[in-house]
Structures are given as C-alpha cells and as structure tokens.
Amino acid sequence: MYLIIPVALVVLLLLSAIRILNEYERGVIFTLGRYTATRGPGLIIVIPIVQQMRKMDLRTIVLDVPTQDVISRDNVSVKVNAVVYFRIVDPASAVIQVANPFEATSQLAQTTLRSVLGQHELDEMLSQRDKLNVDIQQILDHATDAWGIKVANVEIKHVDLDETMIRAMAKQAEAERTRRAKIIHAEGEKQAAAMLVEAARALGADSRAMQLRYLQTLSDIANERTTTLVFPLPLDLIKPLLDRE
Template identity: 40%
Template sequence: MTNTPQSKIDLTEYHKQTLIEKIFKVFAILLILLFPIAILFCFKVVKQYKRAVVLRFGRVRSDSPAGPGIIWLVPCTDSVEFIDLRTQSFNLPPQEILTKDSVTVTVDAVVYFHVTNPLKSLLNVQSHKRATELLSVAILRNYLGQYTLAELLSSRVAISDNVKLMIDKGTIEWGVQVQRVEIKNVLLPFELQKAMAAEAEGTRIAKAKIIEAEGEIKTAENLKEASQVIMENPKAMLLRYLQTLNSIASQQTTSILFPFPMDLPSSH
C-alpha cells in the first residue's frame, strides 16, 4: 500500500496573514468612521475681503490666489495663507528731523496702504506691513531734511504727496500700494516757539505803528485841506463851531457856556 504525501500547513504563515487582515480591517473601519469628519477639513471659506494663497508641498498652487468663496484643500499636502485686501494704517513714531536751516523738529505721520498682489506680499517679503512701516520711516526722515522750517510748515500737503509716491515705488515689489500719507503734527522746541512768538509780536507792533503813522499823515493832509476851505469861506468856521457844541451836548448832560452874542461873519 502506497503512502501518499500529505500537505503540511504552515501554521505560522497562516497566523501572520490573519494579523494583517485584522490590521487592514481596523484601518478600513477607522477610515469609514473618520471620513465624514476629515472631509470637512478639506474645505475652507475665503471671505470677500481676503484672498487665499495655497501651497502644495511648499509650492504655490496654480489657482492661487483663490477666493472669495469655498476652496478645496488636500489634507497633509496643502497649506493655506490668507491675505487681507482691506486698507490698513499705522502711525509712524515721532521722528526728530534736522531741517535744511538746522532746526530740530519732531514730526509724526500716518500711512494708509492696501495689498494689491497677494502672491508678492507673501513670497517677496516676510511681513509686508512691518517692511512698509520701516521704509516709510526712512523715507520720511531723509526727505523732510531737504526742506526749511518755513517750507515744512507751509507745504505739508505737497510734501505728504511726494512722500507717498516715494514709498509707493519701494513697496510695489511687495504687492503693496500706498494710498495716503498724512503729516499729523510738526512739534517745535519750546525755546524756538518763544523766539518765534516774540518775533511775531514785534512784527505786529511794527505794522501797527506804521499803520498809525500813515493814519496821522492822512489826517494832517485832510486838516490842511479843511483849513484851506475855511479860509476861503469864513462862514464855515461858525458851522464847525456849532457842530462841535452839538457833538459835546449829545454825549452827556452838561452845561455849556459860550459867549453871546457871537461875532457873526459879515456877508461881504
């Protein structure tokens, strides 16, 4: 009787396959349970005043900047950065500036700007707001030093417009456009304020004396013309005399004594 070889089953191999199947089953169950939750993280809502720059494996995705509305993200591969397009502002700290005529003044200003290119503002500079602020301070200090104190006080609007154009040239590479630059205040040293006040007071006093002297000159000329008229017509002196008495009596209640009869001018 021939003995047929019986196949032997490797129990160890069978046991390993069972563990792998169990592991895959657990992963499948977790995937089914977590899929509805994970799908929620694949969507992002971009607001109307923002734009989204999506990076996939560190590179800019072709549809960036995206928005507004709902955008699709792949978990673990995509990252998103939101860029605000609204107008932003910042106050420049007070700057001590030496003017062209060697006067030290303190100037503070405010800058308004907004992002026009979200890609440049994210890729070309680390912080576009901080960079714009530092550039504005440097340009303001360098530019205002070219003006005298009188020009700085009288031409603030024109100076602000020129500073805006200069800042805008530097921020265009960062996707930032400067809208307005306003010089809020120019503070003078206290000693200089006293000197300017004394100078202005002296100028006003000098102008007042000149006006008073011109008035006396005109008065003397008018009196000269009046005397000539009275000399040509003596009756005018009597009328002037009576007019003076009437003016004195109308001001207050007084008793006026004057000689009577008066010497009336003759008709010839």
C-alpha cells in the same frame, strides 16, 4: 477595527484640505513650492502636503508711524509722527516680493517721513501740511507698488517743538503784530496829513472861505466854559478892511 484608523486618517486629510476664506481674504497657493494661483473668497480645496496656502487680508490697514526726530532745512529740530492708510491689492506680490509687508511698509514710512520733511523749513511743515501729506503718500505708493501694496493716504498728526523754539516763535509773532500796528498807524497819519493839505488848499483858494472858517472857530471858542477868551486875529483876514481905507 483595522479599517477605522485608515478611514479616520482619510477624513482628517479631507477636512484639512477644506479652507473657507472670508470676503476680505485671499489665499495664495503654492504647489510644491511654486506659486500657482490666488483663490478666494469662499470654499477652496488645498491638497495636503502637496499644496500650501498663505492667507492675506485685503482690508485697509492703519499704520501708526512712531515719532521721528527731524531736522528741518532751516536747522530746527522737531518731533513728527504720522499715520499711514494702506491695503494689499496684489496678494501674490505681497507674499513673494517681501517677507513682512507690514513691517517693510512701516520702516519705509519712517525713513520717507524724515527724508521729505528734512527738505522743508519749519514754516512749511506747519502751514503746508496737506502738500507734505500728498508728497509722502506718492513716494510711499510708488515704492510699495512692487510689493502689491497701495498706500491710500498719509496724515501728519503732530509737529512738536521744544520750549525754547516755542518761546522764540511767540516773540517773533509779537514783533510781527507790533510791526503791523506801527505800519497801520503810519498809514493813518499819512492819509490824515494828505487830507489836511487838501483842506488847506481848498480854504486858501478863496479868502471868504478862510473868513468863514475863522468865524466858526470863534463861535466854538465862545461856547467853551472859560473866563478868559483869546481871539487870534490873522492879518490876512483884516487886510481887505485896511485896503478899503
């Protein structure tokens, strides 16, 4: 009876010393408070009381950055949110260098998002989103390197504007379309005028060409369904006839 209790305690200690880590997990071992090793995956032994283990997950973490109020460089207030993909590559640093790696990465992502986007104008936020994603990712990756964290990707999900700004942008787009339409119309008028000038030069080079054009015009007028016909008679066309007399 007296032997059962000690044997049971020994068995419990041996069982508590056995740890099993999955393929995506690592165990950071501290011996009497000092870091000694990073172990796993598989079966590992942790000496009770003497050693402690912190288990870290090495899989990619998807962090949803809450919506942030950002004032762009051209003084436009927008609401922006993003998503960050990161993972722990150095479990020992993630345990020793930072108290809560996930919370630290989240707070750093929020401040970096506001800082980077605040240096750009609204048009750049809307049209150059890929470039902004890369800039934020590089800044985060550099800052979290000391924590043993690798930021793989950053994606800006939404850039929301208030109703007043949306209406202003719609008016600006409409004005831009009107401007382009007027420019295209003016270009067409310019090209048509140039072609008319060229045609006039060609007709003026030979009086016979002008006479043929005049006769063609008379033929077109004669085909019209009208009771009254007016025949214009330019003097330069009958001048050769007058000269013969």
